[in-house]
Amino acid sequence: MAGSDQGGTDQSTLREEETRSQAAETETDAAEVDAAGNSASARDEVDSAENAQRSIRDMLDEEGGASVFDNRDLVEPDTIIDEERIVGRDDQLESVVSFLKPTLQGNRPPNMLLYGPAGTGKSLIVGAVTEQIIELCKSKGERFGVVSINCQPINTLDQAVYELVQTVAKNVGAEVGVPETGVSTKRKYRRLYELINENYDSVIFILDEIDLLVGRRANDEPAYSKLLYQLSRASNTNEIEGRVSVAALTNDPKFMENIDGRAESSFNPRDVYFPDYDANQLRQILKNRRDAFRPDALEDDVIPLVAAFAAQSHGDARKAIDLFRGAGDLADERGEEEVREEHVRESQEEIDKDRSLKLVEGLTTQKKISLYATAAVARHSRRSGSSVPSPVGFKVYQWVTDELDADQMTRETYVKYVKELSTYGLISTSRKSRGRGGGMYMEFTFTGDPTAIMDRIVEDTRLETIGGQDELLQSVVNAQLNEFHEK
Numbered sequence: 472m473a474g475s476d477q478g479g480t481d482q483s484t485l486r487e488e489e490t491r492s493q494a495a496e497t498e499t500d501a502a503e504v505d506a507a508g509n510s511a512s513a514r515d516e517v518d519s520a521e522n523a524q525r526s527i528r529d530m531l532d533e534e535g536g537a538s539v540f541d542n543r544d545l546v547e548p549d550t551i552i553d554e555e556r557i558v559g560r561d562d563q564l565e566s567v568v569s570f571l572k573p574t575l576q577g578n579r580p581p582n583m584l585l586y587g588p589a590g591t592g593k594s595l596i597v598g599a600v601t602e603q604i605i606e607l608c609k610s611k612g613e614r615f616g617v618v619s620i621n622c623q624p625i626n627t628l629d630q631a632v633y634e635l636v637q638t639v640a641k642n643v644g645a646e647v648g649v650p651e652t653g654v655s656t657k658r659k660y661r662r663l664y665e666l667i668n669e670n671y672d673s674v675i676f677i678l679d680e681i682d683l684l685v686g687r688r689a690n691d692e693p694a695y696s697k698l699l700y701q702l703s704r705a706s707n708t709n710e711i712e713g714r715v716s717v718a719a720l721t722n723d724p725k726f727m728e729n730i731d732g733r734a735e736s737s738f739n740p741r742d743v744y745f746p747d748y749d750a751n752q753l754r755q756i757l758k759n760r761r762d763a764f765r766p767d768a769l770e771d772d773v774i775p776l777v778a779a780f781a782a783q784s785h786g787d788a789r790k791a792i793d794l795f796r797g798a799g800d801l802a803d804e805r806g807e808e809e810v811r812e813e814h815v816r817e818s819q820e821e822i823d824k825d826r827s828l829k830l831v832e833g834l835t836t837q838k839k840i841s842l843y844a845t846a847a848v849a850r851h852s853r854r855s856g857s858s859v860p861s862p863v864g865f866k867v868y869q870w871v872t873d874e875l876d877a878d879q880m881t882r883e884t885y886v887k888y889v890k891e892l893s894t895y896g897l898i899s900t901s902r903k904s905r906g907r908g909g910g911m912y913m914e915f916t917f918t919g920d921p922t923a924i925m926d927r928i929v930e931d932t933r934l935e936t937i938g939g940q941d942e943l944l945q946s947v948v949n950a951q952l953n954e955f956h957e958k
């Protein structure tokens with residue numbers, strides 16, 4: 472069973488869903504009978520429709536008045552902002568500009584590794600520079616292509632190559648020209664190179680969250696390593712005729728330690744480091760987007776407070792911008808004309824509560840099991856501190872899957888799933904060494920309460936049987952922790 476991505480289908484859940492939809496159909500029938508009865512008086516119907524319309528308009532008039540926003544787009548997470556709104560990234564901008572400048576002189580730029588914590592401007596900077604290069608190249612009649620993908624939702628090398636094909640096809644308005652499944656990865660690479668050769672003189676691949684492209688097979692070279700190897704040598708092998716460079720973006724400062732020697736020497740990147748922001752920089756980032764709001768709609772203490780909250784959560788500019796927008800939305804929802812400190816505080820509370828628990832509900836069964844096992848270690852550990860070494864988390868994961876008679880993933884996939892959750896702020900990850908010759912492992916730490924997460928997971932009917940086994944789970948956790956620390 473190992474290696475498959477899905478838990479077994481739960482027949483009783485499916486039956487429940489069938490029953491629910493039958494019930495919904497019956498309700499619809501009843502409503503039609505009702506409506507047929509009432510239609511005896513056509514006049515009444517028109518009257519009530521008019522009333523309904525009036526009251527909707529009244530409601531809209533009441534709440535749709537003055538929004539606190541003037542230009543809400545400016546505080547949307549994916550808006551590409553103008554250069555003059557960028558704060559505190561002069562060194563990184565300078566480095567990326569100098570690395571990519573050769574493109575304009577007809578030379579091949581070096582590959583790059585942009586690394587640093589989440590929300591520190593990696594995508595922003597590489598996006599802002601490549602956007603300018605596209606413009607400058609266009610004016611010279613050079614065709615410069617930017618092929619950008621996020622590897623986080625992608626599981627395999629094959630899917631990654633397909634995603635690249637799709638992205639180029641979309642950029643140039645061509646047919647994808649290759650099916651998603653049923654053909655070899657090699658064929659997808661061929662289509663990718665064909666599209667690039669037909670449309671671009673030079674190209675940069677931007678691979679965001681590259682460290683999450685692990686692949687599925689155990690004891691095999693990780694998918695990111697293979698992809699970096701292929702793409703960075705594609706121009707040496709003449710598969711791509713023009714100039715190629717690859718920019719890999721990651722939160723993992725030790726990323727290069729995990730890539731295969733072959734990939735390391737062909738990728739051989741120039742590094743650009745993105746440190747997290749302090750409260751002053753976050754304040755400046757927000758001030759530069761102040762015009763997202765009406766001039767008189769922000770109380771003075773809003774920006775400092777948003778910046779202070781975001782500085783606490785690892786200086787992440789995305790979180791600062793999300794909270795800024797959230798506070799504005801809350802003021803709008805309540806029909807208030809000013810964003811005040813209380814809107815920021817409440818919005819932050821909502822974000823904290825919602826983020827973890829809502830996210831947990833939407834996870835696939837396998838991700839829920841991975842998270843449950845990891846949270847169980849944090850909750851039941853009798854050792855001081857509640858960080859979870861990944862080898863222990865994986866052993867407990869195996870125990871849980873056995874208990875549930877569910878599929879079992881490889882250790883790499885387990886680690887990938889748990890690492891993914893760090894991008895949502897549920898946990899933080901760090902890489903640890905077991906000392907001389909002992910190898911490396913990941914360590915997971917929960918930012919919130921692991922028990923609340925476990926409780927939410929066992930609400931899933933497929934996993935509820937595991938919920939009643941706390942004592943057993945506690946002894947499994949501590950036996951595994953002891954074994955790990957004695958090694």
Ligand SMILES: Nc1ncnc2c1ncn2[C@@H]1O[C@H](COP(=O)(O)OP(=O)(O)OP(=O)(O)O)[C@@H](O)[C@H]1O
Binds near residue numbers: 558589594720789
């Ligand atoms: N220096 C900055 N000045 C202005 N806005 C910024 C700055 N840095 C980041 N932002 C904004 O914060 C958000 C997140 O930035 P970005 O996506 O570039 O981060 P990242 O480092 O690529 O994050 P991740 O590792 O999570 O992908 C974006 O909306 C971006 O516009």
